[in-house]
Amino acid sequence: MPQRKQQRVMKAAGDRPTSVRVPDRIWKSRRLRPGAKLFWCFVRIANHKGRWTFRYRHLREAIGVCQHSVRTFIRQLETARLLRVVPESLRTVTL
DSSP: OOHHHHHHHHHHTTSSOOOOOOOHHHHTOSSSOHHHHHHHHHHHHHHHTTOOEEEHHHHHHHHTOOHHHHHHHHHHHHHTTSOOOEEOSSSEEEO
């Protein structure tokens, strides 16, 4: 994982090293973009800390991508049945 992206995931984890077990189904998937895999790790860390609802702005800043990419990653993970999303509003999503 590139150093800059790793730092963003660490920020999401509260600046403490956090390990996430990534299933082979995700790790070996060629259909998922690398950004979607990173996004899955971020969501997994946040869910472990009790966070389920996010503003798109927070997701963009945490991962370091544009909103279009965030929506693309969410769509890919939903299609692969790795994530279930409940849209709260235009700015908020529950994962």
